[in-house]
Amino acid sequence: MKGCLVAFDTVGGRPAAARIVDGRLEDLLIDAPDDCIVPGTIYRARVGRPLKGQGGAIVETPDGPLFLRQAKGLGQG
Known part of the structure; x- marks a missing residue:
């Protein structure tokens, strides 16, 4: 087969595309799950x-605490 083809489908209920x-x-x-x-x-x-x-800090988000890399110079609060 010569040329380029783009195919769309679903994989595990999530949208997917292949070239x-x-x-x-x-x-x-493949689209990521909603909870990711x-x-x-x-x-x-x-x-x-x-x-x-x-070299980082713990930050508080609505989804819970996360680690932030290269947080040098950021103040608490």
Whole structure:
């Protein structure tokens, strides 16, 4: 098969897309579950306590506490 094909379907009830170029799978994207935090998500949070030696801090979000990397210079509160 020559050319490019984009196929849409569902996998486990979640939307999925596949890109096939010259008969070979080149890219496969499956939507993340609703209860999962995906990379790039923006949260409103309050800085809790800094973790010395870890280079980060614990932040409080509506979904619970999270670890924030490279939190140098952020004040508590």
